[in-house]
Amino acid sequence: MAVDASSSRSRAGLGAGAALGAFLIWGFAPLYFKAVEHIGAWQIVAHRILWSVVILGLLLLALGRLHEIRDVVRSRRRFLTYLATTALVTTNWSVFIWAVLNGYLVQSALGYYLSPLVNVLLGVAFLGERLGRMQVVAVGLAAAGVLVSVIGAGEVPWIALILASTWGFYGLIRKREKIDPFVGLMVETGFLLPVCLAYLLWLWGQGAGAFGPVMAGGEGWAMSLALMASGVITGMPIVLYMIGARHLPLSTVGLLQYLAPSINLVLATLVFEEPLRPATLVTFAFIWAGLALFTIDATRRARLPVAPRHGVG
Numbered sequence: 001m002a003v004d005a006s007s008s009r010s011r012a013g014l015g016a017g018a019a020l021g022a023f024l025i026w027g028f029a030p031l032y033f034k035a036v037e038h039i040g041a042w043q044i045v046a047h048r049i050l051w052s053v054v055i056l057g058l059l060l061l062a063l064g065r066l067h068e069i070r071d072v073v074r075s076r077r078r079f080l081t082y083l084a085t086t087a088l089v090t091t092n093w094s095v096f097i098w099a100v101l102n103g104y105l106v107q108s109a110l111g112y113y114l115s116p117l118v119n120v121l122l123g124v125a126f127l128g129e130r131l132g133r134m135q136v137v138a139v140g141l142a143a144a145g146v147l148v149s150v151i152g153a154g155e156v157p158w159i160a161l162i163l164a165s166t167w168g169f170y171g172l173i174r175k176r177e178k179i180d181p182f183v184g185l186m187v188e189t190g191f192l193l194p195v196c197l198a199y200l201l202w203l204w205g206q207g208a209g210a211f212g213p214v215m216a217g218g219e220g221w222a223m224s225l226a227l228m229a230s231g232v233i234t235g236m237p238i239v240l241y242m243i244g245a246r247h248l249p250l251s252t253v254g255l256l257q258y259l260a261p262s263i264n265l266v267l268a269t270l271v272f273e274e275p276l277r278p279a280t281l282v283t284f285a286f287i288w289a290g291l292a293l294f295t296i297d298a299t300r301r302a303r304l305p306v307a308p309r310h311g312v313g
């Protein structure tokens with residue numbers, strides 16, 4: 001029993017450390033994108049996809065799972081599913097990077113705060129899940145927060161809504177189709193690789209490429225190594241997140257996920273000096289209240305005993 005308890009604590013510690021690492025990387029990622037912003041958002045996205053393919057390809061090769069990619073091509077349904085998830089994750093990444101580079105990180109943080117509540121709505125709409133009373137109130141508070149932003153700031157927080165909805169539908173499709181996280185991301189980035197390579201080669205031909213010893217305005221290999229790191233920044237947190245999700249209760253992972261947008265919000269206001277208008281503060285207050293109710297309800301449900309099954313089988 002002592003050995004089992006020690007092993008359980010060890011797995012929980014590993015899971016907590018891995019999940020914490022994932023959300024810290026996601027939280028501080030805007031610092032990286034700001035550091036390379038002078039090469040342009042589209043070139044950053046292209047390198048992020050290129051080096052993600054390299055990192056994930058090496059990982060799958062080491063795990064002996066590279067052959068699983070062939071199954072995608074053999075199934076028309078699977079192929080179309082991956083086209084949909086590719087479009088969603090590309091939109092999410094592109095909008096996020098554009099938001100960081102153009103002074104909209106506050107809205108980006110709002111979008112990722114909204115994501116858990118969007119997931120609840122998608123679960124109701126597409127998975128037949130039912131909302132509890134506290135969940136209804138939580139979603140209502142989030143909707144009220146968005147309405148306050150529209151009325152008070154005079155604009156729809158479209159960046160937040162796009163990020164929340166694309167990430168929500170991305171997760172929904174992956175859950176319904178039971179897509180492996182590593183193989184899935186490899187296929188999604190692989191679909192985009194030819195376009196990205198063509199774009200990067202075109203930039204290189206125009207003398208505007210940011211990779212190589214004599215490119216990037218004299219920055220040379222320093223910039224090249226920085227761009228290669230984009231694959232690590234993309235792939236590493238996903239690996240860490242999956243380790244955390246495997247060894248931690250879902251409620252714990254749910255609580256930790258708010259760390260990334262919280263770091264984004266602090267960076268936006270204190271480091272990048274983005275304005276935080278009164279209407280935006282009220283919007284965040286509504287969202288945080290909704291998330292608090294949602295988290296309390298999720299924690300309570302996780303602690304409820306599972307009803308015993310009766311009958312055979």
